[in-house]
Amino acid sequence: MEEAPKQSYTPTEKNDIFNNEFLPHINSMYNFGYRLTFDQDDAKDLVQDTYLKAYRFIESFQQGTNAKAWLFRILKNSFINDYRKKTKEPSKVDYQEVETYYNSEEVDRQITPDLRVESLKDMIGDEISNALNSLDVDFRTVIILCDLEGFKYEEMAKILDIPIGTVRSRLHRARNLLKEKLSQHAKSMGYKNTEL
Amino acid sequence: MTNQVNPFILADGKKPSCMEMLQLILDGEASAEQQAYFKSHMDKCAPCFKTYDLDITIKELLKTRCCGDSVPAGLVDQIKNQISLNKAS
Numbered sequence: 001m002e003e004a005p006k007q008s009y010t011p012t013e014k015n016d017i018f019n020n021e022f023l024p025h026i027n028s029m030y031n032f033g034y035r036l037t038f039d040q041d042d043a044k045d046l047v048q049d050t051y052l053k054a055y056r057f058i059e060s061f062q063q064g065t066n067a068k069a070w071l072f073r074i075l076k077n078s079f080i081n082d083y084r085k086k087t088k089e090p091s092k093v094d095y096q097e098v099e100t101y102y103n104s105e106e107v108d109r110q111i112t113p114d115l116r117v118e119s120l121k122d123m124i125g126d127e128i129s130n131a132l133n134s135l136d137v138d139f140r141t142v143i144i145l146c147d148l149e150g151f152k153y154e155e156m157a158k159i160l161d162i163p164i165g166t167v168r169s170r171l172h173r174a175r176n177l178l179k180e181k182l183s184q185h186a187k188s189m190g191y192k193n194t195e196l
Numbered sequence: 197m198t199n200q201v202n203p204f205i206l207a208d209g210k211k212p213s214c215m216e217m218l219q220l221i222l223d224g225e226a227s228a229e230q231q232a233y234f235k236s237h238m239d240k241c242a243p244c245f246k247t248y249d250l251d252i253t254i255k256e257l258l259k260t261r262c263c264g265d266s267v268p269a270g271l272v273d274q275i276k277n278q279i280s281l282n283k284a285s
């Protein structure tokens with residue numbers, strides 16, 4: 001990720017790094033690929049492509065550093081450069097919104113005052129997953145990285161090539177959108193108000 | 197009551213909003229000092245108190261409901277084979 005000096009690994013070391021530092025993340029990588037593309041074959045291609053690239057550029061990887069973040073970054077770049085170009089899916093994030101976030105009084109306003117913990121706990125099927133999948137790709141991505149995979153803001157900034165302030169504001173906006181979706185769903189389940 | 201300095205205040209002197217503080221807490225990005233400050237803040241701030249539970253619940257549900265699927269069978273072997281082929285060529 002950083003411009004580290006090139007490493008020099010023996011073939012055995014390369015295999016060790018690949019097997020012990022790269023491959024353990026493959027389930028997370030596949031989940032990421034699938035939630036970006038919603039297609040099993042495309043997800044498989046993205047993951048395979050990522051691992052082939054990781055192996056090819058293994059000498060720019062410093063053993064013992066954050067392999068998972070490095071792999072996520074490669075996959076995200078493959079998605080943008082290869083997949084997105086191919087399918088011409090436009091980016092839909094409202095960047096204006098992101099920029100004005102820090103100077104905005106809106107931040108503290110409660111968007112979904114009627115969403116309750118109890119109604120969330122009753123969503124026992126795919127509701128949460130579907131709500132996540134319904135978000136635009138850039139919002140979906142920050143939630144995947146932060147909440148599903150537990151990356152720190154600093155790591156997310158490096159994976160996504162954006163400043164930490166943008167990570168935070170995009171995450172904030174993504175969560176509000178997610179709450180809106182969940183709130184709509186809760187309403188449709190009949191949680192309109194407290195019991196009459 | 198002591199006039200506690202808000203440890204969330206940014207380098208530029210701007211006071212962060214409740215939601216900005218809450219987000220740092222939720223994501224494990226707050227220092228011990230910030231955590232202590234927020235804990236006492238929550239006693240006085242109903243919106244934070246309410247949103248905290250909700251946000252924690254959503255974060256936990258995302259983790260448990262949206263992870264855990266395994267990669268399709270055969271993909272790891274496919275990748276390893278491809279690497280061997282590339283090496284041979």
Ligand SMILES: [Zn+2]
Nearest residue numbers: 214241243244
């Ligand atoms: Zn508050």
